[in-house]
Amino acid sequence: MTEISHHIPEDILDTYRAGTLPHAFGVVVAAHLSLCDECRARQEAGDMIGGALLSRAEGAALRPDARDRIMAALDAPPPPPPIRGSGVFPAPVMAELGGRPPRWRMLGGGIRQQILSADREGSLRLLYIPPGKAVPEHGHRGLELTLVLQGSFSDSEGAFHRGDVETAHDAIDHQPVAGPGAPCICLAATDAPLRFNALVPRLLQPIFRI
Amino acid sequence: MKNELSDLARDLIAVRDARDRAAFGRLFDHFAPRLKAMLLRGGLRDGSAEDVVQDVMLAVWHKAAQFDPHRADAAAWIYGIARNRRIDMARRRPLAQPEEMPEIESLEPDAAQILALQQEAAQLGAALSRLAPEQADALRAAYFDDIPHSRISEMTGLPLGTIKSRIRLGLDRLRHELRKIAP
């Protein structure tokens, strides 16, 4: 595993931990945690505190039948195992894909995308960018998290490789270009629809869902 | 190496490796009332708290293969399951979860690492009891009661920034205490 140098910002990790992060960002965080021991260890350290508090807590009386109930439930069939990661896609991304490989839509210039989810809280998509190609310039409102799953891209903020996350806030017009080698595949979450400046007139944006 | 493990970790490993029902019963007796207390503090009614305790302990039984004493002590691991369960009850769609850690294939545990983790957990407990009361309360509200910072603020009349800085200070203090004992 190569060194990951761009991590999930601490405030976003805290919001994930608290369970209040919108779905699109939650998937990016979970995918990063699947690849990054450092952030995962930080998450688990929080559970150590919770565990210590749990150990020291005074218990509340259970209903008299609680123990019989649980012992009787042990023989029920276990729930189906969660979807596992496959290839460059960690488990939470495979879960979004429904366990199948991506079904790309061509965006022109060899760039492909698949929308994984889109609702009022934000949207989540996979992007496929051939080496040396620029992702069309876009400005955005709000927050954008982009996780590299394969290949790399670089922009004014630096170079990003597998496992790295770029965090972009309001009004940064960055222009990521895919690095040489394997095509860059990344997972991008936004809380506002992207405004592709060059490709598609703004009016068409809701139709193309980009 | 068995001596390095707490009784609870040993029981959890017996559940993991041997589907040991008696060991599971002991875990239930220890954790279920504490989990219920935690859920009640978080605002669940008695009946729902009972149901969630059942869910969480059943998940402990089914997910035991994931328990790795090198990464977590029993209480932290079970707390993590309860935390996720509580989160998903509050969400429209479940929170995305990271890839599960690969199951423990080899049964050759690294005693030194397990011991270090157990000691750290014990020291963490001790450090918690040495925290200033307002920091301890803030941490308990955030990690145990699972009350959002905004509601802690409403309940105490303290500004949100104060709540957050108390939690932050508490965590810094714990980090400092743990660093002191690190080898």
Ligand SMILES: [Zn+2]
């Ligand atoms: Zn990280």
